[in-house]
Amino acid sequence: DAGVTQSPTHLIKTRGQQVTLRCSPKSGHDTVSWYQQALGQGPQFIFQYYEEEERQRGNFPDRFSGHQFPNYSSELNVNALLLGDSALYLCASTTNGQGLRTEAFFGQGTRLTVV
Amino acid sequence: GENVEQHPSTLSVQEGDSAVIKCTYSDSASNYFPWYKQELGKGPQLIIDIRSNVGEKKDQRIAVTLNKTAKHFSLHITETQPEDSAVYFCAASRNTGRRALTFGSGTRLQVQP
Numbered sequence: 001d002a003g004v005t006q007s008p009t010h011l012i013k014t015r016g017q018q019v020t021l022r023c024s025p026k027s028g029h030d031t032v033s034w035y036q037q038a039l040g041q042g043p044q045f046i047f048q049y050y051e052e053e054e055r056q057r058g059n060f061p062d063r064f065s066g067h068q069f070p071n072y073s074s075e076l077n078v079n080a081l082l083l084g085d086s087a088l089y090l091c092a093s094t095t096n097g098q099g100l101r102t103e104a105f106f107g108q109g110t111r112l113t114v115v
Numbered sequence: 116g117e118n119v120e121q122h123p124s125t126l127s128v129q130e131g132d133s134a135v136i137k138c139t140y141s142d143s144a145s146n147y148f149p150w151y152k153q154e155l156g157k158g159p160q161l162i163i164d165i166r167s168n169v170g171e172k173k174d175q176r177i178a179v180t181l182n183k184t185a186k187h188f189s190l191h192i193t194e195t196q197p198e199d200s201a202v203y204f205c206a207a208s209r210n211t212g213r214r215a216l217t218f219g220s221g222t223r224l225q226v227q228p
Contacts, residue, residue, distance in 0.1 A: 004158075031213065042121075042204050042218030043159065056215050059116075090158055094213055102213050103149065106158035 002027070004093050004107035012113045013081050021076040021110045025093030031055075032074040033104065034066060037088040049074050050096055078112075086114045117142040119207050121219025128195050129227050136222045138205035139187040145207040148181060148188045149216070153202045162203075163190070195226045 005024045013019050025032050031050045035043035045058035049068035068074045072093075078085055088111050092104040118141040128134050140148075146167035151159035165172045165179045165188065172179050176195075181188040192199055202223050206216040 033215065035216075040221075042119075042206075042220050043216070045215040045217070048215060058215060092216075096213055102210075103161050103164060104216060105161065106151070108156075108158045 004029075004091055004105050006089075006091050006107040006110050008110060009108065010111045010113075012115060015081055015083060015114055017081050018077065018079045019081060019112060021078075021089050021091075021112070022073065023076070023091030023093075023107060024073045025091075026105050029093035029095045029105070030072050031094045031096050032068060032072065033092045033094075034074070034076045035090040035092065035106075036060070037090055037109070039087070043090055046076070081114045083114050086112060088112075117145060117207055117209075117217040119205060119217050119219045121205050121222060123222060124220065125223045125225070127225045127227060130195060130197060132195055134190075134192045134195055134199070134224055134226075136190045136203055136205070136224075137187060138189070138207075138219050139185075140207040140217075141186065142207065142209070142217075143186065144209050145217075147208045147210065147214075148179070149206050149208075150177075150179060150190050151204045151206065151218075153204065153221075155201075159204060192224075195224075197226050197228050200224055200226045 033048040034046040037043040048056040052068045088109040090109045091107045094104045149164035153159045178191040205219040208214045
């Protein structure tokens, strides 16, 4: 079982650019959530995707958008990058299946640096 | 929305001692409380969780207690080892991992050999 995989592991972008981060959920999981973790802080929830739709959203501007594909993988897009968007972006997957374990498992993250 | 506070921010113990990390939450509808361990350069790893219908749960050297009335929960690590050194996060959610997790600010645990 490969677990949750994210790509790329590191990324450097210039202020004002756009970025796309990718996530493949753990085998058997159908729900993907994205979190932003600033240095020295706990992860903050951005949004969650299930059945290819955004189901929940945290307190993030609409510069942050996402997508989920039929194979349950997901992308996080951030437009008009700001210096403050520099952080570790984490993807977590779980399952909405009834009677199944519903813990959230995290990937290793993508370290985004905006310069 | 939910707010989770975590204490202490740093904790240093001698190998073999116990470590306790405490969290409080604000949303009385929260019913799922996981704990994650994050090592340098890695994503958070689930180490134990507890649901609101249970007051205590134990897994080898790790235990979690929950006081719903006071809205606080704690992580207890006994017989600490150097490999326990990491940052630990508590979190709260309204419905297991299916819902958004609200995290505490983290505790950096250092186990001195």
